[in-house]
Amino acid sequence: MRPTRSALAAVLLALACSDRTAPQSSDGADAAGGVEAARGTAPDGAPNIVLVSLDTLRADHVSAYGYPRQTTPALDALADRGVLFEAAYSHSPKTAVSHMSLFTGLHPDAHGVGQLARSGSRRLPDAIPTLASLLRAHGYRTAGVAEGGNVRGELGFDQGMDLYERSDDAASGFARAAELAESLSAREPRRPFFLFVHTYEAHDPYVPPAPYDALFADPDYDGAIVSSLEELLAISGEKWRSQHRAYWGRVEKSNPVDVQHLRDLYDGAIRRADDALGAFAARLEALGLMDETALVVTSDHGEEFLEHGSFLHEQGFQEHLHVPLVMTFPGERGEATRGRRESVVVRLVDVAPTLLDVAGVPVPAGLDGVSLLPLLEGGSGPPAVVVSRWPQGGLTVLRSRSWKLIQVRRRGGASTQLFDLSRDPEERRNLASERPDMLAALEAELARVSAAAHAFRDGIAEGSAVRLDARAIEELRALGYLQDESAATGEGAAP
Numbered sequence: 123m124r125p126t127r128s129a130l131a132a133v134l135l136a137l138a139c140s141d142r143t144a145p146q147s148s149d150g151a152d153a154a155g156g157v158e159a160a161r162g163t164a165p166d167g168a169p170n171i172v173l174v175s176l177d178t179l180r181a182d183h184v185s186a187y188g189y190p191r192q193t194t195p196a197l198d199a200l201a202d203r204g205v206l207f208e209a210a211y212s213h214s215p216k217t218a219v220s221h222m223s224l225f226t227g228l229h230p231d232a233h234g235v236g237q238l239a240r241s242g243s244r245r246l247p248d249a250i251p252t253l254a255s256l257l258r259a260h261g262y263r264t265a266g267v268a269e270g271g272n273v274r275g276e277l278g279f280d281q282g283m284d285l286y287e288r289s290d291d292a293a294s295g296f297a298r299a300a301e302l303a304e305s306l307s308a309r310e311p312r313r314p315f316f317l318f319v320h321t322y323e324a325h326d327p328y329v330p331p332a333p334y335d336a337l338f339a340d341p342d343y344d345g346a347i348v349s350s351l352e353e354l355l356a357i358s359g360e361k362w363r364s365q366h367r368a369y370w371g372r373v374e375k376s377n378p379v380d381v382q383h384l385r386d387l388y389d390g391a392i393r394r395a396d397d398a399l400g401a402f403a404a405r406l407e408a409l410g411l412m413d414e415t416a417l418v419v420t421s422d423h424g425e426e427f428l429e430h431g432s433f434l435h436e437q438g439f440q441e442h443l444h445v446p447l448v449m450t451f452p453g454e455r456g457e458a459t460r461g462r463r464e465s466v467v468v469r470l471v472d473v474a475p476t477l478l479d480v481a482g483v484p485v486p487a488g489l490d491g492v493s494l495l496p497l498l499e500g501g502s503g504p505p506a507v508v509v510s511r512w513p514q515g516g517l518t519v520l521r522s523r524s525w526k527l528i529q530v531r532r533r534g535g536a537s538t539q540l541f542d543l544s545r546d547p548e549e550r551r552n553l554a555s556e557r558p559d560m561l562a563a564l565e566a567e568l569a570r571v572s573a574a575a576h577a578f579r580d581g582i583a584e585g586s587a588v589r590l591d592a593r594a595i596e597e598l599r600a601l602g603y604l605q606d607e608s609a610a611t612g613e614g615a616a617p
């Protein structure tokens with residue numbers, strides 16, 4: 123339940139008096155005093171930090187990344203103000219896996235968090251710190267506003283969060299985040315805050331409301347694709363399984379008009395998310411907070427429209443893993459990086475270490491990610507190795523600066539693909555048999571990264587089991603986010 127505006131003061135007061143995970147004071151101080159003492163003080167001049175995830179946003183549908191449509195005016199404006207990373211990559215085409223790498227700076231095999239599944243899921247082990255828990259330990263107030271599903275708090279996304287709330291859509295989520303930013307800064311102007319904001323607005327089924335449904339769609343389209351949530355509910359009812367079947371059952375894969383219509387609706391949904399982001403940024407500006415806030419916008423994975431034979435995000439090609447990443451900074455760093463475009467390959471695991479560095483908080487040893495501040499200050503960038511995994515789907519991807527290895531090990535069969543991205547950016551020509559030398563080199567690198575992840579996990583107790591009650595299962599279904607374990611293949615399966 124989201125607290126109302128009038129309940130906010132009570133919630134914040136409660137936060138000061140009850141703390142779930144921060145170390146407790148042992149000197150007999152009252153709870154609030156003990157918690158406050160254990161938090162420590164934020165480093166001098168530490169800015170507020172806002173991390174935004176626009177779920178399911180492929181980079182090449184963002185105007186600032188060259189898309190000809192005006193899908194993202196707000197994100198473009200932030201890119202003008204800060205740094206745009208042209209080659210940012212996600213660690214999974216799946217929401218929980220990717221977001222946890224974003225939160226921890228660890229490869230998927232190191233953090234070990236998979237998609238929520240009926241057969242059971244595991245929470246992030248308590249011993250693994252998150253961006254939020256590290257910032258909180260250094261004096262930050264921390265809060266998250268997310269749309270549930272595979273970013274539910276139970277998986278560990280609430281670790282280190284004073285407050286982790288559920289929102290319904292981009293407009294209400296960003297409005298709530300703005301409200302929190304205002305309250306937190308008014309209450310304790312000298313204590314910085316960390317805010318995470320997440321939305322599924324661009325996720326399927328693509329049924330954006332007016333005017334977004336018509337923004338990019340052909341007004342003369344008269345095909346069968348469901349064009350509104352009302353229509354979808356009318357033909358399929360409330361149950362997700364039948365909604366999903368109804369939506370995708372009307373898509374004629376061989377009809378290019380239908381496929382284009384899906385893209386058009388996806389673009390409309392992106393614009394709806396971007397408008398909410400724009401309103402949020404405007405609110406921060408009006409509150410005078412943009413000048414004291416580092417704002418990062420990214421996505422957990424992209425989306426496919428038959429480029430490699432399927433829809434949704436079930437594979438490991440560029441359209442699934444190339445994501446937008448834009449960072450704006452306050453103060454001198456902001457001035458020095460204004461309007462910059464950076465072409466070096468960077469990874470979502472680099473985001474948490476970068477933000478810790480921005481906050482002046484020591485980056486823990488053993489992370490897979492590195493701070494990007496040295497790169498922005500003229501030094502070297504992170505190693506050009508991106509490992510992406512979807513363990514439940516049998517997918518492993520390793521990309522180097524210009525090569526990419528995709529391994530699929532599924533019940534239906536196994537495949538190995540190798541692409542030279544410098545000559546074949548659309549990944550059309552599998553060179554696995556022509557270039558055994560390169561294949562062996564990438565496989566060796568993969569083995570090294572995998573061994574490092576397992577060594578990291580040695581001695582760290584498993585996270586507790588995540589148990590889903592009937593209500594949670596129905597909620598996940600409603601979001602299209604709970605699939606049968608056997609459905610982890612091919613086009614049309616649940617995202």
Ligand SMILES: [Zn+2]
Nearest residue numbers: 177178217422
């Ligand atoms: Zn996602």
